[in-house]
Amino acid sequence: MDTARPPLLDHLAALTTEQDAFAALADDAPADLPVPACGSWTTGVLVRHLAAIHRWAALATRSDAAGELPDMRPVFRSTAAGDYRAAAGELRAALADPDQACVTLSGPGTVAEWRRRQLHETFVHRLDLAAAVGVAAAVDPAVAADCVAEVVDTMQPRQVALGRMAPPTGGLRLTAPAGSWDLGPAPVAEVAGPEDALALLLWRRTTLDDDRLTVSGDRAAATALLAGPVVP
Numbered sequence: 001m002d003t004a005r006p007p008l009l010d011h012l013a014a015l016t017t018e019q020d021a022f023a024a025l026a027d028d029a030p031a032d033l034p035v036p037a038c039g040s041w042t043t044g045v046l047v048r049h050l051a052a053i054h055r056w057a058a059l060a061t062r063s064d065a066a067g068e069l070p071d072m073r074p075v076f077r078s079t080a081a082g083d084y085r086a087a088a089g090e091l092r093a094a095l096a097d098p099d100q101a102c103v104t105l106s107g108p109g110t111v112a113e114w115r116r117r118q119l120h121e122t123f124v125h126r127l128d129l130a131a132a133v134g135v136a137a138a139v140d141p142a143v144a145a146d147c148v149a150e151v152v153d154t155m156q157p158r159q160v161a162l163g164r165m166a167p168p169t170g171g172l173r174l175t176a177p178a179g180s181w182d183l184g185p186a187p188v189a190e191v192a193g194p195e196d197a198l199a200l201l202l203w204r205r206t207t208l209d210d211d212r213l214t215v216s217g218d219r220a221a222a223t224a225l226l227a228g229p230v231v232p
Contacts, residue, residue: 189217
């Protein structure tokens with residue numbers, strides 16, 4: 001019983017808010033500060049990564065809908081952490097027309113899909129950066145709920161389609177105040193908690209031991225599913 005993405009969520013407006021918050025954090029963060037959620041990355045690497053991803057997504061919006069995703073490598077080579085604000089603006093300009101046809105992570109689609117994808121890319125990395133610098137991060141529950149929904153309806157199915165993970169044999173119900181989403185087939189377990197905790201769980205930023213989460217049903221099956229590459 002999956003809830004639909006929040007109907008009143010303006011992905012482009014929410015992306016702008018997330019980008020501004022990320023940029024403000026980046027301005028004050030030492031470039032060599034470790035980012036625990038991102039392995040060996042430092043804050044400088046994280047900021048450069050998001051700037052490059054924004055520019056790569058902007059290129060994708062200008063690519064033939066029936067073609068291939070653009071090569072990331074030249075964009076990453078030419079982008080620095082100091083380019084973040086410019087890259088954020090370039091992306092927003094590229095996302096102006098949500099109905100414009102273009103290539104997406106799932107094949108032919110529209111710019112609207114990149115609005116959603118880049119919103120959640122920025123949202124998760126803003127929380128990464130906030131945790132690294134040790135500041136509390138405000139969260140819009142509607143954004144966090146849609147982040148959960150995107151993993152369920154797009155990211156995890158794409159991982160299966162690409163052969164990065166086997167189709168799960170037991171599903172997981174994710175329940176928040178906004179509603180519920182079923183990850184995989186018929187649920188054998190349920191995880192309940194606030195939207196942001198569920199989003200961070202799916203993106204491997206927290207675990208089932210998080211005090212904000214309650215697990216019922218087959219905990220071992222839930223652990224096994226979440227241990228797999230449900231997201232890239």
